Amino acid sequence: xxxxxxxxxxxKSSSGSTLIVQGAILAGAGLITKVIGFLYRIPxxxxxxxxxxxxxxxxxxxxNIALTLSSYSLPLAVSKLISARLAKNEYKNAWRVxxxxxxxxxxxxxxxxxxxxxxxxxxxxxxxxxxLERPLRVLAPTVLVVAFLGVLRGFFQxxxxxxxxxxxxxxxxxxxxIVSILAAWQLTxxxxxxxxxxxxxxxxxxxxxxxxxxxxxxxxxxxxxxxRPKFQAEMATDESEQEENRVVFKALLLTILPxxxxxxxxxxxxxxxxxxFGNLMQExxxxxxxxxxxxxxxxxxxxxxxxxxxxxxxxxxxxTIPNIVQFTVRGDSRGAKRQITSVLKINMVIAIxxxxxxxxxxEPIMTLLFPRLVTYRPLAVNLxxxxxxxxVFYSLSTITTSVLQxxxxxxxxxxxxxxxxxxxxxxxxxxxxxxxxxxxxLVIGNVTFPILVSLLNCRSVSQKLGYxxxxxxxxxxxxxxxxxxxxxxxxxxxxxYVLFSSNVVALVVSVVVGVLxxxxxxxxxxxxxxxxxxxxxxxxxxxxxxxxxxxxxP
Numbered sequence: 336x337x338x339x340x341x342x343x344x345x346x347k348s349s350s351g352s353t354l355i356v357q358g359a360i361l362a363g364a365g366l367i368t369k370v371i372g373f374l375y376r377i378p379x380x381x382x383x384x385x386x387x388x389x390x391x392x393x394x395x396x397x398x399n400i401a402l403t404l405s406s407y408s409l410p411l412a413v414s415k416l417i418s419a420r421l422a423k424n425e426y427k428n429a430w431r432v433x434x435x436x437x438x439x440x441x442x443x444x445x446x447x448x449x450x451x452x453x454x455x456x457x458x459x460x461x462x463x464x465x466x467l468e469r470p471l472r473v474l475a476p477t478v479l480v481v482a483f484l485g486v487l488r489g490f491f492q493x494x495x496x497x498x499x500x501x502x503x504x505x506x507x508x509x510x511x512x513i514v515s516i517l518a519a520w521q522l523t524x525x526x527x528x529x530x531x532x533x534x535x536x537x538x539x540x541x542x543x544x545x546x547x548x549x550x551x552x553x554x555x556x557x558x559x560x561x562x563r564p565k566f567q568a569e570m571a572t573d574e575s576e577q578e579e580n581r582v583v584f585k586a587l588l589l590t591i592l593p594x595x596x597x598x599x600x601x602x603x604x605x606x607x608x609x610x611x612f613g614n615l616m617q618e619x620x621x622x623x624x625x626x627x628x629x630x631x632x633x634x635x636x637x638x639x640x641x642x643x644x645x646x647x648x649x650x651x652x653x654x655t656i657p658n659i660v661q662f663t664v665r666g667d668s669r670g671a672k673r674q675i676t677s678v679l680k681i682n683m684v685i686a687i688x689x690x691x692x693x694x695x696x697x698e699p700i701m702t703l704l705f706p707r708l709v710t711y712r713p714l715a716v717n718l719x720x721x722x723x724x725x726x727v728f729y730s731l732s733t734i735t736t737s738v739l740q741x742x743x744x745x746x747x748x749x750x751x752x753x754x755x756x757x758x759x760x761x762x763x764x765x766x767x768x769x770x771x772x773x774x775x776x777l778v779i780g781n782v783t784f785p786i787l788v789s790l791l792n793c794r795s796v797s798q799k800l801g802y803x804x805x806x807x808x809x810x811x812x813x814x815x816x817x818x819x820x821x822x823x824x825x826x827x828x829x830x831x832y833v834l835f836s837s838n839v840v841a842l843v844v845s846v847v848v849g850v851l852x853x854x855x856x857x858x859x860x861x862x863x864x865x866x867x868x869x870x871x872x873x874x875x876x877x878x879x880x881x882x883x884x885x886x887x888x889p
Contacts (some may be wrong), residue, residue, distance in 0.1 A: 350536045364501030367685035368508040373639050375512035379540050381707040384520045387533035387626030392542055392634030393462055393613075393690050394470035394581035396606040397449070398477070398541075403599045405447035410500070412487025412590040415546035421494060422665065426566065426573040428491070430562070432585045436486045444482030451475040462613060464627075466534025470541040477541075480548040487555040491562075494888035496790065507551035515543025546595050548625035548829060593745035594808075604759055604784055605634075608777050611760075615767040628711055629774045636705060636715040637722060637778070645729045675738050677729075679809055680863065687813040691821040694723040699828060699842045700721040714774060716824060722778035728785035735792035744799055751791035760788055761782040810863055824849035 338674035380388050399407075413436045422431040452475035455468035484503070491499040518539030526535040609630060616626045662671035693700070701712055708715070738749040759780050766776035796802050824845045831841035857863070858881040 355529060355657045362432045364504045366496075368504045369510040369514050369643045371505075373643055375516055375543075376635065376639055378516050378705050380631075382516075382523055383533065383540065383712055384631075385837050386624050386631065387396060387523075387536045388625045388631030388635040389629075390466060390533050390755045391470060392535035392630060392638075393464055394467055394474065394541060394604075394608050394705050395535060396472060396634070397458060397462075398474040398544075400599065400603055400606055400675065401447045401451050401478050403594060403603075405443040405478055405483045406440060408591050408595045409482065409485030410489040410492060411438060411737070411740070412587065413486055414492035416448065416590055417490060417493025418495070423575065424573065425575045426570040428575070428578045428583065430570060431580065432576060432587065433486065433490050435584045435587050436485070436489065439584075439591070440486050443675055444479035447478040447482075448475045451478060456473065461799070462610060464613070466531055466537070469531075469534045469538040473538050473545060476546040477548050480552055484548060484552045484555065487552070487559055488528045491555075491561070497747070499555055502558075503551040503554045506554050507547040508653040508688045509547075511552040513541040513543070514546040518542045532815040537582070563722050572817075590745065590827075593740070596749040596752075600749070600756045604756055604780075605759060607756075608763060610779060611763055612774075613765055615764070616773070618768075628712065632708075632715045633718060633774050633777050636701065639834030640693055640700065640719060641722070641729070644726050645733065648735075662858035668801070670786075671742065671798070674803055675763075675796070675800075676805075676809075677739075682730050682734050682874070683727070683809055683813050684857060684862065686844045687810070688817040688820055688849075690723045690726040691817040692824065692849060693726065694720050695821045695825045695844070696828065696842065697723075699832075699838050702838050703842060715757060718774065718778050722782055725777060725778075725782045725785060728782065728789050731790040732792060735796055738796055739792060739799070742800055745794065747750075747795050747799070748788075748792060751788050751795070754816060755784050755787040756792065758787060812857070812860050812862040815864075816853055816860065820849045820853040823852055 378729070383391060414877065416432045417429045420426075420432065452472055455471040455475070458726050459465065459467035460472060488503065489502040491497070519536050520539075523532055523536040526532045529535075613626055613629060616629075617623070660676065662668070699718045701719070705712070705715070725739035736752075739745075739747050762783060763776055764779040766772050766779060770776065793804060797804065827843040827848055828841045831844055832838065835841065
């Protein structure tokens with residue numbers, strides 16, 4: 336008969352595997368949606384031009400703030416509260432959380448919609464962006480839709496089921512891509528001879544965001560209707576004491592508000608940069624079309640590539656929260672630490688080589704993806720080369736923020752983000768006002784902000800949770816392997832370009848070889864233990880492959 340210790344070991348392994356599998360589902364969906372988003376932004380960027388991209392990016396920055404204040408926190412908050420109650424088999428209380436979250440979404444979503452729609456003209460004047468009101472009015476109802484979308488996603492994530500979120504994200508992005516391209520192309524064609532062509536083009540692109548959100552909401556409503564009878568059956572067996580409605584709503588607010596504050600600080604940094612850049616560059620008598628174009632390069636060409644790998648961190652963070660919450664509720668600190676180590680390792684193994692690859696191949700990537708945007712290509716290349724490290728630090732800050740919030744330290748990440756934002760604003764203001772760095776000042780701020788958040792968060796994770804960061808396996812091994820990969824990729828690309836005079840051939844082959852080389856090095860060197868590899872998708876194959884490489888028998 337198996338011992339209780341072996342049963343416990345199997346349960347822990349199963350829990351770790353569940354986290355990785357669910358995290359892989361959400362991370363995979365996040366990566367797919369980011370790839371789709373990145374790919375459709377290429378034709379849209381070429382349709383709108385640098386000036387149109389600048390207008391679109393400012394509108395989307397304002398929309399992100401409204402989204403953050405109203406609904407961005409809902410998936411994380413709802414999943415956290417529901418998973419905490421399901422850990423104690425309190426199905427009726429979990430349902431009450433869901434209903435209260437829907438009410439909250441309706442109130443704040445409608446408020447954000449009203450403010451954004453009615454205040455579009457005032458925001459256009461405030462940001463000194465003529466035509467900004469058109470894309471803003473299209474994005475206004477999107478905030479309300481996404482609020483309900485966030486509650487439904489949080490409901491499923493709280494039950495450790497990431498498939499509904501993953502499916503809805505992919506469908507949302509596909510619809511978004513199709514409508515954005517077609518609407519931007521059609522509106523720029525119709526209004527080609529008017530001074531407002533860039534405004535209408537940006538409005539067309541934002542129309543895709545609204546249609547995508549509506550399609551995702553429809554998918555989740557169907558899945559929820561199908562799942563509801565099963566959940567009601569589980570509620571019928573629940574004999575636990577029911578929480579009062581005011582208690583649940585208070586818990587919801589106390590969970591949502593710190594997340595809102597934390598994420599608002601993240602998002603507001605971008606729109607503050609847009610405000611500072613637009614106004615301080617005007618003080619230097621730089622032409623408005625040049626200002627809009629530089630903003631377009633930073634927000635579209637630079638940020639699009641930087642945000643692609645960071646999407647994996649966001650997805651892993653979402654899948655981590657319910658598991659850490661349940662370990663915290665059960666008082667299992669060792670289990671929580673294992674989850675933290677797993678998600679940190681996977682994150683850094685992805686983020687570090689992504690940053691190195693972007694820096695090394697910045698010019699060929701820009702040449703391939705944005706063939707029509709040549710005027711400011713040297714600027715885009717330099718921004719990517721010098722600012723690619725933001726990938727690593729945004730990933731790390733996102734994960735550590737989720738770890739702290741999942742461990743009931745809700746206020747700490749807010750304080751850290753506020754401190755970092757204050758430093759960021761002062762730094763960017765000084766650099767824009769007293770130097771000629773222009774767009775480079777934005778990149779410096781974009782890197783220093785997550786660095787400071789990461790350092791502060793890591794210190795708190797160590798102090799509050801007693802977690803020990805093993806720098807060698809978490810950061811050292813991926814960094815060493817990435818350095819070798821980066822040198823190899825650079826040499827392979829330039830050799831192939833000399834031979835074939837084809838940017839596409841040289842870029843694709845060098846990336847494929849670089850990925851394979853990196854994977855081999857990660858397997859050969861002790862970054863992951865055998866047990867950690869087994870918890871990954873196709874883990875046993877990876878273990879056998881590593882043992883084959885190093886000459887060990889299984």
